[in-house]
């Protein structure tokens with residue numbers, strides 16, 4: 001399938017996990033890529049993998065919680081390729097801790113990386129997406145659909161990403177710009193494996209975090225991104241798609 005031939009895709013979080021898997025999947029489907037992450041070494045590895053698929057690939061080291069850095073990255077993408085068709089906001093951080101232990105600095109960082117960045121990049125990309133009748137894919141989480149114990153700051157950002165996506169889907173529907181959120185459950189990536197569980201949590205309260213099925217591979221989330229970002233999903237906008245092994249179904 002070459003669903004992304006002549007399409008330019010901007011992806012955050014491309015140095016690892018779901019972002020890297022998405023970059024490689026879209027490269028295999030013909031996309032030209034602008035890849036962005038704070039981790040330059042991981043970005044270079046992803047770039048190599050995408051170029052091996054024959055994709056034009058540019059990388060930008062960028063802290064997405066910084067508006068000016070986001071603006072420079074979008075500007076560089078459009079200058080290089082002359083267009084932008086798909087924005088994938090995938091980068092994110094997570095923290096598992098007692099609510100009363102969250103410091104102001106940790107709260108602000110969570111909001112900056114997981115939520116403000118999505119606002120910045122959607123706003124910066126929108127004029128370009130209107131020109132191409134493009135679309136936005138925001139990586140939310142099952143934690144954006146239901147509450148989860150010890151994940152309050154993360155849940156707050158992901159729920160906000162879901163509703164930001166739905167609002168933009170309605171507001172930009174007349175411009176034919178689609179906006180969707182994806183809501184994975186447990187995915188086998190460094191983010192999930194590095195989560196530190198405090199010793200004194202009530203495991204009973206955490207049971208809802210674990211899906212009925214075994215965790216997903218990043219490539220399985222990338223497959224959903226590829227479908228939603230393609231013209232095959234022309235009539236899907238304003239969706240928040242659970243990909244969570246029925247974690248949030250009950």
Ligand SMILES: NC(=O)c1ccc[n+]([C@@H]2O[C@H](COP(=O)([O-])OP(=O)(O)OC[C@H]3O[C@@H](n4cnc5c(N)ncnc54)[C@H](O)[C@@H]3O)[C@@H](O)[C@H]2O)c1
Pocket residue numbers: 012013014015016017018019036037038039042062063064065090091092093094113139140141142183184185186187188189190191192218
């Ligand atoms: N892994 C899961 O179980 C899971 C479940 C639901 C949702 N998600 C979401 O999927 C997305 C990708 O997560 P992942 O599991 O692939 O994690 P990951 O840790 O493998 O990748 C996250 C990437 O984001 C980058 N990043 C972090 N802070 C950044 C910043 N300030 N500026 C630029 N880049 C930054 C990291 O360097 C990393 O490359 C996140 O938004 C996460 O919340 C993950």
